[in-house]
Amino acid sequence: MLSRKANSFINIAGLSIGIACVIFIVLYVQDELSYDKFLKDADRIYQVNLNGNIGGQEFLGGGTPPPTGAALVNEFPEIETYTRIYQPGNTVVRHKGNNSAENYFSEKNIWAVDSNFLQVFSYKLKDGNATTCLQKINSVVITENMATKYFGNSSPIGKILLFGDDKIPFTVTAVLYNLPSQSSLQFDMLAPIASYPAVKRFSWSWVWLQVITYVKLRDNIANDDAAIKNLEAKFPSMVKVQAASAFETIGQPFDEFLKNGGRWDLELQRLTNIHLYSAGVGSRLNTLSDIKYVYIFLIIALFIIILACVNFMNLSTAQSTKRAKEVGIRKVLGSVKQQLVKQFLTEAMLYSFISTIIALAMVMLLLQPFNQLIGRSLSFSSLFTNYIWLFILALAIITGLLAGSYPAFYLTSFKPVLVLKGIATVKTSIGSLFIRNGLVIFQFTISTILIICTVIVFKQLQYTQTKDLGLNKENVLVIANTNRLGNSEKTFRDELLKTHEIADAAISTSIPTGYEFTDGYVPEPSGKKERLPKNISLTSFIVDENFIPTLQIKMLEGRNFSREFSDSASVILNEAAVKQIGWKEPLGQYMQYPGGDNQRFRVIGIVKDFNIESLRSTVVPFALFHTSSKTYDMGNSYISARVKAGKINAAINKLQKQWKSFAPDTPFEYSFLDEEFGALYRSEQRMSVVFSLFTALSIFVACLGLFGLAAYTAERRRKEIGIRKVLGASVQSVVAMLSGEFVKMVLIATLIAFPVAWWAMTKWLEDFAYRINISWWMFVIAGITAVVIALITVSFQAIKAAVANPVKSLRTE
Numbered sequence: 001m002l003s004r005k006a007n008s009f010i011n012i013a014g015l016s017i018g019i020a021c022v023i024f025i026v027l028y029v030q031d032e033l034s035y036d037k038f039l040k041d042a043d044r045i046y047q048v049n050l051n052g053n054i055g056g057q058e059f060l061g062g063g064t065p066p067p068t069g070a071a072l073v074n075e076f077p078e079i080e081t082y083t084r085i086y087q088p089g090n091t092v093v094r095h096k097g098n099n100s101a102e103n104y105f106s107e108k109n110i111w112a113v114d115s116n117f118l119q120v121f122s123y124k125l126k127d128g129n130a131t132t133c134l135q136k137i138n139s140v141v142i143t144e145n146m147a148t149k150y151f152g153n154s155s156p157i158g159k160i161l162l163f164g165d166d167k168i169p170f171t172v173t174a175v176l177y178n179l180p181s182q183s184s185l186q187f188d189m190l191a192p193i194a195s196y197p198a199v200k201r202f203s204w205s206w207v208w209l210q211v212i213t214y215v216k217l218r219d220n221i222a223n224d225d226a227a228i229k230n231l232e233a234k235f236p237s238m239v240k241v242q243a244a245s246a247f248e249t250i251g252q253p254f255d256e257f258l259k260n261g262g263r264w265d266l267e268l269q270r271l272t273n274i275h276l277y278s279a280g281v282g283s284r285l286n287t288l289s290d291i292k293y294v295y296i297f298l299i300i301a302l303f304i305i306i307l308a309c310v311n312f313m314n315l316s317t318a319q320s321t322k323r324a325k326e327v328g329i330r331k332v333l334g335s336v337k338q339q340l341v342k343q344f345l346t347e348a349m350l351y352s353f354i355s356t357i358i359a360l361a362m363v364m365l366l367l368q369p370f371n372q373l374i375g376r377s378l379s380f381s382s383l384f385t386n387y388i389w390l391f392i393l394a395l396a397i398i399t400g401l402l403a404g405s406y407p408a409f410y411l412t413s414f415k416p417v418l419v420l421k422g423i424a425t426v427k428t429s430i431g432s433l434f435i436r437n438g439l440v441i442f443q444f445t446i447s448t449i450l451i452i453c454t455v456i457v458f459k460q461l462q463y464t465q466t467k468d469l470g471l472n473k474e475n476v477l478v479i480a481n482t483n484r485l486g487n488s489e490k491t492f493r494d495e496l497l498k499t500h501e502i503a504d505a506a507i508s509t510s511i512p513t514g515y516e517f518t519d520g521y522v523p524e525p526s527g528k529k530e531r532l533p534k535n536i537s538l539t540s541f542i543v544d545e546n547f548i549p550t551l552q553i554k555m556l557e558g559r560n561f562s563r564e565f566s567d568s569a570s571v572i573l574n575e576a577a578v579k580q581i582g583w584k585e586p587l588g589q590y591m592q593y594p595g596g597d598n599q600r601f602r603v604i605g606i607v608k609d610f611n612i613e614s615l616r617s618t619v620v621p622f623a624l625f626h627t628s629s630k631t632y633d634m635g636n637s638y639i640s641a642r643v644k645a646g647k648i649n650a651a652i653n654k655l656q657k658q659w660k661s662f663a664p665d666t667p668f669e670y671s672f673l674d675e676e677f678g679a680l681y682r683s684e685q686r687m688s689v690v691f692s693l694f695t696a697l698s699i700f701v702a703c704l705g706l707f708g709l710a711a712y713t714a715e716r717r718r719k720e721i722g723i724r725k726v727l728g729a730s731v732q733s734v735v736a737m738l739s740g741e742f743v744k745m746v747l748i749a750t751l752i753a754f755p756v757a758w759w760a761m762t763k764w765l766e767d768f769a770y771r772i773n774i775s776w777w778m779f780v781i782a783g784i785t786a787v788v789i790a791l792i793t794v795s796f797q798a799i800k801a802a803v804a805n806p807v808k809s810l811r812t813e
Contacts, residue, residue, distance in 0.1 A: 008351075010708045011312050014701045015355035015399065018308030020362040021697055022395060024370055025301040027363075027378045030388060032294050034182045035275035035287075040122040044080075044222040045271040048072070048213040049281060053263040054520045054537035056580060057621060060267075060281050063209035066202055067242065068266065069114075072213075075238045078221050078231050083120045085212040086112040086199050089636045090481050092666055093189075094162040095150045105149070106481060106667040109188040110163075112196045118174075120216055121185070127157055128174020134192050140170040141190040144178045163191075165484055165666075170195075181377050184275045184287045206243035206264075207520070215268070228268055235266040252520065252535060252594055260534045279767070292764075293687055300694045303446045305395075307698055309403040310439045311705030312348065315712070316407030327412060340412040348404020349397070356396040373693070374686050437745055440709065443702040444749035444786055445756075450695035451782040452757035453764075456774060457688045460765065463615075463772045464681050470610025470619075471512065472552040475643045476673035477651065478511050479659070483637040484666050492662050493546075493639055499654055501647035506546035506640050507627060512612040513676040517541070517632060521623070522592040523581045524600075535594075536580055539612070540623040542631060547624065548572075548607065550642050551673075558587045558605030567626040571601040575609045577621035593631060601625070614680035615770040640673065703793040706742065710794040714738060714801035722806035734802035739794050746790040750783040757782075 001008040036042050048068055051060045069082030087110075094104040118130040118141070125133075126144060133141050140161060147156045156172045163170050170191060179186055193199050202208040221227035240254060243264060247254040257264070269281070276291040327340060364380050371378055383389055482489050489507060496505040509517070520535045541547070545561040556575070561567045571591065578586045586603050593599045609619040625631045643651045652670065659668040678685075714721075721734055758774060765771040 006711065007315050007708060010704045011315060011351050011403075012355050012358065014308040014311040014704045015352060015403070016358040016362065017697055017701055018305045019352075019356050019359035019395060019399065020366075021304045021694060022301045023359060023363050023383070023392065024367075025297045026388060026391060027367075027382065028297060028374065028376070029294050030382065031182065031376060031378055032276060032289055035184050036182065036272050038180055038182060039271070041216065042272050043270070044217050044219065045120065046215050046217060046228075046268040047271060047274060048215060049267045049269055050209060051263065051265045051267050053261060054535055056261065056533060057537035059518070059537065061209070062212050062281065064211055064213045064266070065206040065208060065243075065246075066199055066211045067204065067206065068211070069213045069215065071238060071242050072215055072235075072266075076231060076234065078218055078227070080216045080218050081116065081120065082213060082215045083114045083117045084193060084199075084214070085117075086193055086196060086210060088112055088196055088198075090669075091163055092165065092481075092484065093150075094167060094665070095160075102665070103150070104665050104667065106669055107188060109186065111187045111190055112193040112199065113190050114193050117190060120214060123179065123183075124177045126175045126177050127155070130174070133174035134190060136171075136173070137192055137194050138168065138170050139173040139192060141174040141176060142172055143176045143188055146188050147172075147175050165486075168195075184271075186287055204246060205249075206239070206246035214271070232266070232268055239264055239266060252522075256534065262535075289683065293683070296687075297690075297694075300450070300691075300698075303450070304694065304698050304701060305399060306402075307443050307446060307701045307705075309399060310443055311701065311708070312351065312403035313407060314439050314705050315708045316344075316404075337412045341408045344408035344412065345401065345404045348408070349400035352396050352400030352403065355399075356392065360392075373689055375682075440706065440742070440745045441749045441752070443705060444746045444790065445752045447695070447699045447702045447789075448750050448753035448782055448786045449757045449760070450691075450698055451785055452753065452779060453761055454688070454692050454695045455778050455782060456757075456761045456772070457684070457691060457764075459772050459778070460768065461681060461684055461688055463770075464684075465678070467615065467770060469512075469677075470553060470608050473512070473673040473677055475645060475648070476551065477641045477643050477648075477655070478671050478673055478676070479639045479641065479655065480669045480671070481636065481666065482507065482639045485662055488662055489637065489639075490544075492658065493544075495658055496639065496641055496655065499651070499658075501644055501651035501654060503642045503644050504546055504550040505642070506544055506550040507637060508541050508543040508547050508640065509637050510541050511638050511640060511673065511676070512551075512610070513614075513673075513680060514638070519632070520594065522594060523583070524590040524592065526583075526585075526589055530582075532582055533580075536577070536591075536621060538577060538623045539620045540625060540631075542625045542627055542629065544627045547640070550640050551610075552642075553610050554608040556606045556608055558603070560605060561624075561626045566628070567604070568628040568630075569599070569601055570604045570626055570629075572605040572607060572624040573603055574607050574619065574622040576619050577623060578606060580621045599629070599631065601629075614677075616768050618769040699789060703789060706790060706793045707797065710738070710742065710797040713741075714797045718801065718804075721801055721804070725802075725806040731799070731802040735795065735798045738798035738801060739791060742790055742794045743787060746787050747783075750779075750786055753782070754779050 039045070047062055048064050049060060049062055050064050052058075066084070069084055072079050073082050090106050090108050091110050092104055093107050093110075094102050096102050113134065115134040117134060118125070122130075128141065133139065140163075142150075142156065142161075150156065150161065151159060156175060159172050160169045161172065162168065176190075199211060202210075217228075221231065240258075244254045247257055254264075269278070275287065276289055276294065278288050279290055279292075330340060360383075363383075367378060367380050383392065482492065485492050493505050493507055496502050518537060518539045521538050522535045523532045525532050543561070545563060545567075547553075548555065548560050558572070561570065561572070573586065581591075583589050583603075586606055589603045591601055591603070593601065607624070610622075611619060612622070613620075641651070641655070655670070656668050659666075717738070721729075721738075724734060724737075757779070761774060765774075
């Protein structure tokens, strides 16, 4: 190490960075794979999903009819019990402190659950009884954070919290320890589902999908995939019997629904799979990720550690000329090959263990910034749990063996007589040259692949921010919970319109990116020969006449809602809905809503398709109903206000004052629509940043090796360079000569990388319904970047060698 300080530094730096990257990725992967596994009997708990088709519109989601759980338990002995979750929406919670002043907060994570919820999900209680704490109506279980927020350090058990505008008293019956970050279910308060009349009102319905159902299977089938498939195969016959009356109530016989291509199937999804395997499954509760990102980061970890090992191999074989004589002398003095192999492997292991210690120090220092980068709370102490420390030890050993194996067997294969005569190194130089060049090509192939992937991920995310969504999301301020204004909601909106900073304002039951209502509708044929689907699934908002102009949605045909007309029986459709129904002239046509006492709606307008979800999904058939129609009750409502450019801060201050004058005891909550859309791609944005970081590190590791090789090449050809300069060669020609062979290798690497990166990114882009086209210039940029990086790395050593005094190199033996 001391005799070859530069090489030692390059080897240790490369291995340290590689091992640190692997440890970071292993921490992330371990965190991803551990979701929900801390719960007792987690492998026996399954979420019930509904796989449906209404009018040709496919959907798969966690929302289920309220009677689903009871029907499954009654019909199938394989199912031990069930529990349900209902989200009542944002709730204002009030509490009178010691000074009798009433504090109030808007809580988003209050869940209504069955009384056995904490028996199925074994979250740890700090105080209270899991069996009885949710049995009484208007009882509430809170987390430690909520207990501190409302009651400080005093015990909250038996104390009262006031829920909603009616200030309904809920008694605290238990306190939960704060939920682990590895829980895909994250809530702040639990209340009995019996406290919410909406669930009871629709307890008969098999078409009201606002409840999430979990079942606990018996031990004998919980982990038997074949048995679970057999169980799922029995569900359709049960649903056909149970759902028949509910479908009759909405004017849709279930047999006819199935005959027309409809589907209403129940499926089971293992709780421990929900976090990583829910792509395409609509879920409003769980914290979700994607297994593909786990695979991507594992592949990156493998690439980076291989790059670091390749550096070690390359530099070791490059030094073969110097170490060959050492090997020859050792053999002459009696060393056998086995002893020499052990010596070189021991050297490599020493490098590996020193690098591992440095890598652990790097992880300890950089873990907090890494957590901020990926939005997690990974802990350094978790390295010493779940046998991760054994993995790190194995990683150090394997890295040492992998990095040292080729140099050990390569250098010890020299024959001592030929080595001491200087013949062996000449004969083996051609073979070792091919190997070194191949390793450099491999390194830059990986680096170029990562560069291309980073460019394409960045361009796709940029596309999601700039694509025409069919609406204008900029400068739109969204005020939540405006339903709490009651009859004053429209008055508040009108007051906003009088504000100088507000260009327009609208009321709606939801906003794009928010929770939308989806249900079945029956289009009416306008003629005897017209064949239309018996029913169609439409996603919808209830809005006022200002919604379309506020979001600047383009009207294609007909008219908008207007105060000049009675629009309680009117509907506005988007292009996708008209196409799905098949109307050639949609204006003036009618459709029925069986879920709303067979209300009949007349189509008065058609709007251009606009996105309400991320660009992973296609635009769905969509409808807008007027606020006067009272088609259905969403519970929440919003006011979207378009703020004039440059007036954001002034507008917020004025709106806050106006809100307090209308609702002094309700928190003022607002967001911006463009930020809501941005949040849809948060996981991809974080992945892009982390991907860029690991790409940069992989390039740095590759460049470390290239720098060492360039130094060795310059040293090996020092006399040649001296002779060339004496014979008149310019500095530029010498630099070009030394750099040229490395540039050729990088160019070969880019040609290999292009098809691999194209295939990988084509697969990744398949997750997006709307995506960029992979263009040739992305590959050109990546190739040029790789070549420039290689040139910069090599040029330092090349210039240093080219400007050296040739007399010194020719006089040195």
